Amino acid sequence: MNEVPARSKRRTVGRARLLAGGVVALVTAVASVAMATLAHADLSGPPGTTLKAAAERSGRYFGAAMGGDRLNDSGFLTIANREFDMMTAVNEMKPDATQPNRGQFDFRAGDAIYNWATQRGMKVRGHTLAWHAQQPRFWGSLNGSALRTAMIDHINGVMGHYRGKLYAWDVVNEAFAENGSRRSSNLQSTGNDWIEAAFRAARAADPGVQLCYNDYNIENRTYGKTQGVYHMIKDFKARGVPIDCVGLQTHFTGGSSLPGNFQQTLSSFAALGVDVALTEVDVTNASSSQYQGLTQACMNVPRCVGITTWGVRDSDSWRGNENPLLFDRNSNPKAAYTSVLNALNAASTTVPGTSTPSGSTSPSTPNDPGQPGVCTATYRSAGSWGGGFQGEVTVSNNGSTTLNGWTVRMTLAGGQTIVNVWNGANTGSTGTVSVRNAAYNGSLGANASTSFGFLANGSTSTAPGDISCTSP
Ligand code: G3I
DSSP: OOOOOHHHHHHHHHHHHHHHHOTHHHHHHHHHHHHHOOOOOOTTSOOOSSHHHHHHTTTOEEEEEEOGGGGGOHHHHHHHHHHOSEEEESSTTSHHHHOSBTTBOOOHHHHHHHHHHHTTTOEEEEEEEEESSSOOGGGGGOOHHHHHHHHHHHHHHHHHHTTTTOSEEEEEEOOBOTTSSBOOOTTGGGOTTHHHHHHHHHHHHOTTSEEEEEESSOOSTTSHHHHHHHHHHHHHHHHTOOOOEEEEOOEEOTTOOOOTTHHHHHHHHHTTTOEEEEEEEEEGGGOHHHHHHHHHHHHHSTTEEEEEESOSBGGGOTTGGGOOSSBOTTSOBOHHHHHHHHHHHTOOOOOTTOSOOTTOOOOOOOOOOOOTTOEEEEEEEEEEETTEEEEEEEEEEOSSSOEEOOEEEEEOOTTOEEEEEESEEEEOSSSEEEEEEOTTSOEEOTTOEEEEEEEEEOSOOOOOEEEEEEOO
C-alpha cells in the first residue's frame, strides 16, 4: 500500500515550511501535530470496557453526534461522558447556525457543545463549513463570485473562531451526486474549483486542524459516487490542494447496508495519503453483524482514525424509527454495542504516529536564540483562478523576545485588488498595501509564527513584491 504515515506526512509539511519560512515555522508544525494528536496506542494493555477506552488502545477515537438540546438530557450526557471521546455537533456548527445574517456570527450553540465536550477531555469534529443544505439565508440571494466570497468569508469567520481548538473540520459536505459527478448546487455554480477554494481558505484560516471532505454513499468502492470522491482527492493530492482526511458518513439506514468491500474502500482512500474516518454511523435495527463488520474494517486500516455514531440512543437518531444506534431508548447498550466493543478491542493495527517505540522521546522544540525583535514575512500562493488568486503570508518572529504587534507591507502587481483579508486588517487594496495584525494574533512569542490570508482580483496572480515586516 502506498501509504504515508500520519506522523511522517506532518513532518513533511513541517519540512516544507522550514524551507519557506525558517526554523520558526517548525514550531508551528510541532504545535499542529500536538493539537491533532490522537490517544497514545498500547495494544498490550487490558481490553477497554467502554467504547472510548477500547478505541484508544489502538490510537483511535470513538465519537458521537449531539444536538444542543441534549445538554439538558442527563440520560444522554451520562452515556456520552462515559463512552465517547469525540463529539460532533448535529446542527450547531453548520453555516445557517453560525452565520444567521451576513457578517453576524453566532457561536453560542456551537460553543456550548464544544465547552461541554472539551471540559470532559473530549475532542471535537467541526461539522460543516460549505454544504448545499442548511446555508445562511442570505446565501440564497447570491451567486457567482459574490457567493464564492461569502463562502470564503464564512470559512474564515468560523474557523477563525475555532482556530487551534478542533480536531478536524468537515470543510465540504456532500458535494457529489450518486453517479460520481458533482452535485448541482448554488456553490457548484460558482465554478468547479469551489471545493478546492474552500480547502485552501480553510488551511490558511487554521493551519493546525485536519481538513476533511465528508459524504454519504461512498462506502462501496465500485460505486460511482465513491469513485468521484476518490478521483477528486487523488487530484487534490497531485496538485497540492490541502486535504487531510475523508469522512465516510456510513449511514447504513434508509435502505443502505454494509458492502462487502468496505475495508478495501477505506484502504484505497488511505492509500491516497489521507486519514479516513466513519463520521455519522447508524445501521438499520442496529444489526450486530454490520456494526461488527464496519468496526473491524476500520480497525484493519491503519489510517482509519475513528468512528462516530450519529447520536447515542435510538431516541437521538434522525432515523429513530429504524432503531439504528448502539443504545436503546432506555439507555441500555444493545447487542451491537458488545460487538463494536469487541471489535475495537481486537484491533491489530494502530494509527500511524500514535505508538511510541520504547526508548524514544517526544519531539523537542528547536532552540534558536535568534535576534531580539526580528519580524519576517513570507508569501505563498494558495491558489489562483481566472480573474483572481488567494495568498497566504506567514509572519515570523525570529527573535528571542515577544513581538507585540506587526505590520506587513507588500506591493501588488498592476491591476490586482485585494477584496478580502482574514487574520489581519489591511490599509489600501491596490499598489503598496499594509496589513496589520488582528486583535488575536499580534503577540508573537520568541520563534513563533502566524499567518494571514487574502483574496485578490486581477488578471494575473503575480506574487506581491517588496514584502517586509515591521514591529513596533
Ligand atoms: O429547530 C427547528 C425547530 O425550531 C422547528 O420547530 C422544527 C420543525 O421542523 O425544525 C427544527 O429544525 C430541524 C433541525 O434538524 C433540528 O432538529 C430541521 O427542520 C431539520 O431539517 C434538521 O435536520 C437535520 C438535518 O441534518 C438537516 O439536513 C438533522 O437534525 C441532522 O441530524 C442532519 O444531519 C445530517 C448531517 O449534517 C449530514 N449527513 C446527513 C445527516 C442526516 O441527515
